Amino acid sequence: MTEPLSSWHDTPTRQAILEFVAAVTNAGSPHFVPPPDRIATFDNDGTLWCEKPTYFQFLFGIERLKEMARADAALLDKPAFQAAAEDNLAYFAGLYPDDVPALLQIIFDTHAGMTQAEFAAQALAFLSEHKHPRYGLPLKQLTYKPMVELLRYLEAYDFKVYIASAGGMSFVRTVAEEIYGIPRERVIGSNITFEPQMTDAGPVLYRKPGLVEPLDDGPGKPVNIELHIGRKPILAGGNADGDIEMLWYSETSGPKSLQLVLHHDDADREYAYEGASAKRVFSLARERGWTAISMKNDWREVF
Amino acid sequence: MTEPLSSWHDTPTRQAILEFVAAVTNAGSPHFVPPPDRIATFDNDGTLWCEKPTYFQFLFGIERLKEMARADAALLDKPAFQAAAEDNLAYFAGLYPDDVPALLQIIFDTHAGMTQAEFAAQALAFLSEHKHPRYGLPLKQLTYKPMVELLRYLEAYDFKVYIASAGGMSFVRTVAEEIYGIPRERVIGSNITFEPQMTDAGPVLYRKPGLVEPLDDGPGKPVNIELHIGRKPILAGGNADGDIEMLWYSETSGPKSLQLVLHHDDADREYAYEGASAKRVFSLARERGWTAISMKNDWREVF
Numbered sequence: 305m306t307e308p309l310s311s312w313h314d315t316p317t318r319q320a321i322l323e324f325v326a327a328v329t330n331a332g333s334p335h336f337v338p339p340p341d342r343i344a345t346f347d348n349d350g351t352l353w354c355e356k357p358t359y360f361q362f363l364f365g366i367e368r369l370k371e372m373a374r375a376d377a378a379l380l381d382k383p384a385f386q387a388a389a390e391d392n393l394a395y396f397a398g399l400y401p402d403d404v405p406a407l408l409q410i411i412f413d414t415h416a417g418m419t420q421a422e423f424a425a426q427a428l429a430f431l432s433e434h435k436h437p438r439y440g441l442p443l444k445q446l447t448y449k450p451m452v453e454l455l456r457y458l459e460a461y462d463f464k465v466y467i468a469s470a471g472g473m474s475f476v477r478t479v480a481e482e483i484y485g486i487p488r489e490r491v492i493g494s495n496i497t498f499e500p501q502m503t504d505a506g507p508v509l510y511r512k513p514g515l516v517e518p519l520d521d522g523p524g525k526p527v528n529i530e531l532h533i534g535r536k537p538i539l540a541g542g543n544a545d546g547d548i549e550m551l552w553y554s555e556t557s558g559p560k561s562l563q564l565v566l567h568h569d570d571a572d573r574e575y576a577y578e579g580a581s582a583k584r585v586f587s588l589a590r591e592r593g594w595t596a597i598s599m600k601n602d603w604r605e606v607f
Numbered sequence: 608m609t610e611p612l613s614s615w616h617d618t619p620t621r622q623a624i625l626e627f628v629a630a631v632t633n634a635g636s637p638h639f640v641p642p643p644d645r646i647a648t649f650d651n652d653g654t655l656w657c658e659k660p661t662y663f664q665f666l667f668g669i670e671r672l673k674e675m676a677r678a679d680a681a682l683l684d685k686p687a688f689q690a691a692a693e694d695n696l697a698y699f700a701g702l703y704p705d706d707v708p709a710l711l712q713i714i715f716d717t718h719a720g721m722t723q724a725e726f727a728a729q730a731l732a733f734l735s736e737h738k739h740p741r742y743g744l745p746l747k748q749l750t751y752k753p754m755v756e757l758l759r760y761l762e763a764y765d766f767k768v769y770i771a772s773a774g775g776m777s778f779v780r781t782v783a784e785e786i787y788g789i790p791r792e793r794v795i796g797s798n799i800t801f802e803p804q805m806t807d808a809g810p811v812l813y814r815k816p817g818l819v820e821p822l823d824d825g826p827g828k829p830v831n832i833e834l835h836i837g838r839k840p841i842l843a844g845g846n847a848d849g850d851i852e853m854l855w856y857s858e859t860s861g862p863k864s865l866q867l868v869l870h871h872d873d874a875d876r877e878y879a880y881e882g883a884s885a886k887r888v889f890s891l892a893r894e895r896g897w898t899a900i901s902m903k904n905d906w907r908e909v910f
Contacts, residue, residue: 340790420833464792477837487643488837489767498833500826500852506859507829507852516834517820523803526810530723530801531819532835534780534791549803549810556809 308457310604311450317602320595321454324562328538329461335560339462343535343557345525345550346451347542348469348476348493351566352484354446356575357437361471362396364430368414384410412513415472415496420509428478439607444479450603451541451566455484458539466537468529469493470521470546492532494520525550541566545584551594563594570600611760613907614753620905623898624757627865631841632764638863642765646838646860648828648853649754650845651772651779651796654869655787657749659878660740664774665699667733671717687713715816718775718799723812731781742910747782753906754844754869758787761842769840771832772796773824773849795835797823828853844869848887854897866897873903 312318328337349355369388372379379385384406387395399407415423431444439446455465465486469476473493480486497514500507518524526549529537536557540550541564551563565585568577578586589596599606615621631640652658672691675682682688687709690698702710718726734747742749758768768789772779776796783789800817803810821827829852832840839860843853844867854866868888871880881889892899902909 340784473834474837481643489835491837495834498830500829502826502852502855506855507826508859509829509833523805523810526803526812527801530812531776531798532792534777534794549805552805552809556811 309450309453311453313602313604315598315602317595317597321457321562321564324539324560325458325461327560335558337538337558337560341535341538341557342458342461342463343466343533343537344458344463344539344541345466345468345492345529345533345537345554346455346540347544347547347550348467349471350543350568351541351547352447352451352467353443354436354448354574356577358393358397359471360431360443360446361475362393363434363443364427364475365410365414366391366393366396367430367434368426369410372413384413408515411496415475416511416513418511420474420498420511423474423511424478427472427475431475431479441607444483446607447483448566448603449605449607452484455486459485463539464490464533466490466492466529466533468520468525468550470519470525472496473520492520492528494524521546523549526553529553538562540564542585543568543582545581548585548588551585552588552592555592563589563592564597565589565594566597567599569598570603570606572600573606574599612753612756614756616905616907618901618905620898620900624760624865624867627842627863628761628764630863638861640841640861640863644838644841644860645761645764645766646769646836646840647761647766647842647844648769648771648795648832648836648840648857649758649843650847650850650853651770652774653846653871654844654850655750655754655770656746657739657751657877659880661696661700662774663734663746663749664778665696666737666746667730667778668713668717669694669696669699670733670737671729672713675716687716711818714799718778719814719816721814723777723801723814726777726814727781730775730778734778734782744910747786749910750786751869751906752908752910755787758789762788766842767793767836769793769795769832769836771823771828771853773822773828775799776823795823795831797827824849826852829856832856841865843867845888846871846885848884851888851891854888855891855895858895866892866895867900868892868897869900870902872901873906873909875903876909877902 309318327333327335346352349359366388369385373385432442434443436446458465471493473495477488477491480488480491495516496511498509499512501510518527520528537554538557539562540554543566554561568575612621630636630638649655652662669691672688676688735745737746739749761768774796776798780791780794783791783794798819799814801812802815804813821830823831840857841860842865843857846869857864871878
């Protein structure tokens with residue numbers, strides 16, 4: 305039999321995961337959790353796949369803006385279209401949190417105005433074909449191997465594994481089964497609103513400017529977890545302050561739970577960064593005893 | 608081996624179900640559907656359980672109004688509380704569609720203002736203890752045996768079965784696993800809004816007056832099916848005009864799909880009724896070739 309979690313070094317982090325899974329799944333353990341309650345929820349960007357040089361969904365939006373400007377050059381008068389044409393990532397990075405209306409307008413311009421089937425085809429093609437600027441691989445291949453291995457390990461112990469992403473639910477669902485083995489109904493995320501229109505061929509869902517409330521970030525994660533799952537996760541994983549409420553919510557599931565927070569500290573193999581968002585979650589992690597994963601020290605391989 | 612669907616008479620309706628399941632699950636069939644796409648969605652009230660003398664959730668609301676008035680008699684000055692104290696079902700039946708604000712106020716008064724855990728405990732106790740006025744059984748026992756048998760039959764052929772109810776998602780989820788064998792994450796429905804509040808013990812979800820958009824009725828059913836499942840059902844079942852969009856949506860899933868519409872035509876064993884809502888769905892069912900289930904002629908047993 306293969307050693308479990310073999311792409312992880314045998315560090316206290318790996319041991320904490322193995323011990324937790326044993327504690328909640330061994331019959332006779334005082335912390336035994338029956339299979340229906342073995343819920344695990346993971347953030348996506350920066351937790352399951354790379355989020356640099358910026359969120360993959362922003363890269364998608366930028367490509368869509370470029371395409372739209374190629375079809376209608378007058379759009380280049382608008383700063384977002386101009387920035388996209390120049391691959392000016394700094395423009396987009398500067399919009400949050402300083403100009404949320406401009407950011408929302410980009411999302412509505414690029415993620416709405418088509419049927420759900422048309423959008424899914426665009427997102428799937430982008431994630432399958434667009435190459436990462438550093439690694440030269442299609443974006444959908446930039447998943448963290450040790451994390452995907454962890455998903456499989458949890459499933460082998462009858463966990464139901466969900467993604468709870470602040471990113472677009474429809475965007476991630478197009479590849480979740482292929483790259484994570486997570487069926488699309490187990491992907492929770494933020495979403496544009498749908499307008500059902502009756503056609504001769506039956507109801508068709510159109511994507512309209514507007515966001516499904518609440519956004520799946522920060523306090524919205526426990527809300528959407530309740531709406532989509534109806535149970536509290538006993539294991540949660542994240543990497544940023546938008547994951548704090550989800551991580552803490554998993555603590556309220558019972559006497560035994562596990563919180564994993566991924567630290568991007570590996571400039572050689574991936575990226576090393578710790579902005580204000582990561583500082584907040586790691587500060588709380590130390591306070592509450594959540595388990596930090598060091599990409600550099602805990603992982604034998606990254607991709 | 609037991610004959611499948613043995614609580615159904617061997618009528619064309621039963622044959623239509625057996626033939627459909629064979630067509631989409633037999634390897635080599637021209638209409639074979641791979642297991643991940645075998646999605647079935649069922650309405651709940653009047654499709655999987657009894658909806659008379661009125662929706663069980665209205666009975667729950669009435670009991671809650673009574674309890675609240677027992678704790679504070681001044682509430683009896685309000686017509687809804689007065690009607691509840693007098694078991695005046697006609698008052699409540701008359702609110703829809705004529706006085707939706709009053710109906711919403713009742714829902715907010717009785718379904719909000721507590722934590723999600725408190726509400727779930729109330730709903731579970733009610734469905735487990737409150738007796739049906741005609742049958743004398745706890746409400747949760749008033750599920751249709753042939754339909755529950757159909758859910759099991761579909762699961763045996765690797766269908767994923769969902770409930771898509773216009774009723775309260777949190778209400779139905781409290782019993783769905785016990786009475787239908789459907790895990791709570793596969794119950795889609797309407798819901799009150801949640802407000803996450805940070806406490807010393809972590810995030811707690813409070814139920815607040817307000818409704819999660821869209822309501823899970825009519826055109827909202829395909830929208831919520833996409834949000835919760837991300838796939839179109841290949842089989843859908845309902846009994847009222849609020850199910851029309853879901854039934855028709857399932858037709859758009861591919862060349863082979865099945866729509867089931869339950870006709871309440873059995874006054875002896877259950878109820879016989881065909882209001883404007885049922886007339887609309889049965890008229891469309893004839894036009895589009897959907898399969899009508901006659902409770903009287905197709906079912907050997909009801910409960």
